Amino acid sequence: MSKIGLLGCGTVGTGVYEIINEKKGNFFEENNYKIKKILVRDASRKREGIPGKLLTDNPDDILNDDEISLIVAVMGSYEQEYPAIKKALQLKKNVVTANKEIISKHMEELLDLAKENGVTILFEASVGGGIPIIESIIDTIKINKINKVQGILNGTTNFILSKMTKEELDFDEVLKVAQDMGFAEADPTADVDGFDISRKLTILSSLCYGAYIDNDDIYTRTVRNITLSDIQAADDFGYVFKYMAESELYDDNTFGASVTPVLIGKDSVTSNVNDEYNVVSINGNIIGQLSFLGRGAGKEATANAVVADVIKVLTKSVHDYTHLKFENEYKSCGIERYKNKFYLRVSIKDEVEFAKTIDIVYRNIENVNLSYEDGKVFLITDELTGEFMSTLCDRLSHVTEDVFYARIIDNIL
Incomplete structure (x- = not known):
């Protein structure tokens, strides 16, 4: 029977433990898979509902345990998790992780390492919480x-x-x-x-x-x-x-x-x-x-995605x-291809800033829908490129510190 090593016992880690060891998930009511060891920063500190004998502050207690064939990495720490994930794959252990920083930087490397060692790394929970x-x-x-x-x-x-x-x-x-x-x-x-x-x-x-x-x-x-x-x-x-x-x-x-x-x-x-x-x-x-x-x-959404990957590994699906x-x-090409209408808000303190703001706006933008209220100029532009709007706001920031803009997206679901 495959045993699981859990790296991390924070919000997500606790959720994973509850689904697996407390059999909250349907799959685990019918199967006897268990988390054998949990890596924490302080193994002497009690965790409600989790037996102290499962806790360790030494990653090697998990990584070098031959009974543990699956590592679940949910510590959220790049410095601790990245070397642990690499070592786990090199030791031919499957890995499930929710660490988006590691996957965004090392996805290709870790997939290649898993393939070389005949194991799997899954990372559904790294994006979108409960969305598959x-x-x-x-x-x-x-x-x-x-x-x-x-x-x-x-x-x-x-x-x-x-x-x-x-x-x-x-x-x-x-x-x-x-x-x-x-x-x-x-x-x-x-x-x-x-x-x-x-x-x-x-x-x-x-x-x-x-x-x-x-x-x-x-x-x-x-x-x-x-x-x-x-x-x-x-x-x-x-x-x-x-x-x-x-x-x-x-x-x-x-x-x-x-x-x-x-x-x-x-x-x-x-x-x-x-x-x-x-x-x-x-x-x-x-x-x-x-x-x-x-x-x-949230705890449940992310833990659900992690455990869904765990089940795929355990059932070889x-x-x-x-x-x-x-x-x-x-x-x-940066934002130079973006072409949209824009919303712009400029906060001004006096008549001088108002005059300078209006001058910059009308010198650079045609067909402006503009209003003024409580020391703020609000406007909607016609279509402009992202780079043009960014440059315009840089100019306005020399007049007043408080300038904000946002693209308007009309063609969206």
């Missing part, structure tokens, strides 16, 4: 060429933007609520500044395009600068804010990829994906658009990953 997006992409690319990935990939920031919109609260107020509810970390940087999302987009884009898409090539902007006045202005214009991940392949072997706040129409399906839910869409040359919706944050290749080469 990795498996769906691997199925789709057997037939289709995918040229676009788009979606809401972070439950924390979607919860924040949804609550700001529904309850008319400021960003900092809602962030505190999200932290109190366990949706946001004490240090929310990875979520609200887009690093978590860009890693997920790296994984999805690399799989879809058969090329390693470098995280450094993903243009990323924070959601920290969205204010309640932006939320209200968007509503007046007929839009809602979402934190959108997008990548697209172009015909000249270039690609654009971004993680940015965007405005989308209130009547779209995506605008109504709220709270901790995620949605991911891919576009295949044969199947067309495929979309996937589910919970993207693993997808064939051997056809995955990353041999294509594409050059990043």
Whole structure:
């Protein structure tokens, strides 16, 4: 009987333990698979509901145990997990991980290492929480060429933007609520500044395009600068804010990829994906658009995805990953191909800043829908390129420090 080693006993690790050892999942009610050892930072500290004899602070107690054939890595630490995953594969142990940073940086290397040693590494939980997006992409690319990935990939920031919109609260107020509810970390940087999302987009884009898409090539902007006045202005214009991940392949072997706040129409399906839910869409040359919706944050959603991979390994029903290749080469074109309408808000202190702002706007943009209220200029532009808008806002930032803009996406599910 295969035994399991669990690296990590935090929120997700505890959820995995409960499903497997406490037999909360249907599969484990009928089968006697068990977690034999759990790696923690402090083995002397008691964990409610988990026998102390299972705990160890030495990874070798798990990695060198011949009875353990499957390693589940959910510590969330790059420095600890990456060498442990490599060693596990070299020791011919199967691996399931939720670590998006490791997979985004080393997916090809780890897949090759698993293949060399006749074992498997699965990472469904690294993207999309409870959405089976990795498996769906691997199925789709057997037939289709995918040229676009788009979606809401972070439950924390979607919860924040949804609550700001529904309850008319400021960003900092809602962030505190999200932290109190366990949706946001004490240090929310990875979520609200887009690093978590860009890693997920790296994984999805690399799989879809058969090329390693470098995280450094993903243009990323924070959601920290969205204010309640932006939320209200968007509503007046007929839009809602979402934190959108997008990548697209172009015909000249270039690609654009971004993680940015965007405005989308209130009547779209995506605008109504709220709270901790995620949605991911891919576009295949044969199947067309495929979309996937589910919970993207929380203990249960992520633990469910991890354990689903565990069951695939235990039952030998693993997808064939051997056809995955990353041999294509594409050059990043940044955001120069993006052409959209834009929302712009400029906060001004006096008449001088107002005059300079209006002068810059009308010198550079035609057909502006502009309004002014409570020391803020709000406007919607005609279609502009992303690079043009970025340059324009750099100019405006020399007039006033508080400048915010967002693309408007009209052609979305």
